[in-house]
Each structure stands twice: as structure tokens, then as C-alpha cells.
Amino acid sequence: MSANKESSLVQGYIELNKFCQSGDYERALKSAGKILQIAPTEQKAFHCKIICFIQLHNFKEALTVLSNPKNAALAADLHFEKAYTQYRLNCPKDALQTVDNAPELTLALKELRAQILYRLEQYQDCYNLYRDIVKNTTDDYEDERKANMSAVVANLAALNPNADLPQFE
Amino acid sequence: LPPPMEAIPCKPLFFDLACNFIEFPNLDDKTGAANSKKQGAGITGLVKGFLGWGSDK
Numbered sequence: 001m002s003a004n005k006e007s008s009l010v011q012g013y014i015e016l017n018k019f020c021q022s023g024d025y026e027r028a029l030k031s032a033g034k035i036l037q038i039a040p041t042e043q044k045a046f047h048c049k050i051i052c053f054i055q056l057h058n059f060k061e062a063l064t065v066l067s068n069p070k071n072a073a074l075a076a077d078l079h080f081e082k083a084y085t086q087y088r089l090n091c092p093k094d095a096l097q098t099v100d101n102a103p104e105l106t107l108a109l110k111e112l113r114a115q116i117l118y119r120l121e122q123y124q125d126c127y128n129l130y131r132d133i134v135k136n137t138t139d140d141y142e143d144e145r146k147a148n149m150s151a152v153v154a155n156l157a158a159l160n161p162n163a164d165l166p167q168f169e
Numbered sequence: 170l171p172p173p174m175e176a177i178p179c180k181p182l183f184f185d186l187a188c189n190f191i192e193f194p195n196l197d198d199k200t201g202a203a204n205s206k207k208q209g210a211g212i213t214g215l216v217k218g219f220l221g222w223g224s225d226k
Contacts, residue, residue, distance in 0.1 A: 013199035020193040047194045054191050084187055108190035115187055144184040151181035
């Protein structure tokens, strides 16, 4: 890589980083595009581009770009982002498949998988997964997760009133 | 005449917690911030030197 190209790449990333930090997704998207024009194989710029589309709620464009065979190498590691866009586009079956194709079930993928199972009305699997997640996480969203879990339990109870389910106060 | 009132199950609240994992990757290695951190360490080294602790320079 020429020194000139390298320095404009660093400049591009400094700009991109600034917009990412400030949450200016429109400008960050443009910066990422500029970087990819100079160096089309920049995985991190591609990753940022996808995050921008998602933050801008442009899930359709995110999925189109992720699914484009031309971007296969760039998108190879973005399992979570792809599954999330599929989930938001109301394709829970595709989303589940994407999650299960990932080499490793990370915490993010687990959380998403539980939400997908809820949407697929697979409440028993969903409940089991949530129990696992709750046991193994400590973050600021424990109340929300508990709310999700009680939604799952409510659905399970509606399906089978005699099931042995936890009580929520 | 309105029909008699009837209880119906309400749709439970369900939060999207996975969205919190939608994050930008760390770009420090690309922006040279990792290098400037080393420079920062260099400055503290200088200060240390000034205070008489940094004898390695």
C-alpha cells in the first residue's frame, strides 16, 4: 500500500470514528463509504456501514448489502448483524437460521435467539434459553429481561394452564 | 346496544434487548489511537523523568 493511500485511510478512519462516537450515522455512513472506495476490503469500515444502516432503521438496505455475494468476505463474520436485520424485517425463520449458522453462540446471539424464538412462538425453548441468559448475565437490562421472561411464561401458561411455571410477583 | 364487556388476554410487553449489542467495532487500531496511547505513556514517562523516577532514559 502506498504511503499516500495509507495516510488517507487513517484520515478516513479518524473521521469515521468521530461520527461513530457522536452518533452521527448519516455522516458516518458517508465516511465508511469513502474508506471502502479507497480500500474495498476494509472489513471494519464495512462493519461500521452496516451498523449505520441498522441505527438508521434501514434494515432492508443492511440486509441487501450483507447478502450481496460480492461482499461475502466482508460480511463473513457479521452473523449477529445479519440475523438482527432479518429479525427486524420480520423474517424470524431466516434469522434463526443465520444465528444457528454462526460458529459460536455469543451472548449477543443468545439474546437475539431468545427474541426470535418468542416471535416464532417456540415458548418452551425460549423460556429455557432465557433462564440460561438470566443466570449468566449481569447488566443494566435485568428488569427488561425479566419482563420478557414473564411474557414468555404468560404465553406458556395460556397454552398449558397446568404447566409447572414460576410465579412472578 | 353494546355487547356485554368481556375480559381478553392482553399482549405482554416484550423488549428488544438484542439492539443493545448493535455496536460499532473498536477503530483504535485503524486511527492510530493505539499509537497515541503509547505516546501518552511517553509523556508520563517524561513527567516521571522530571520528578526523578524515570532513570531508563
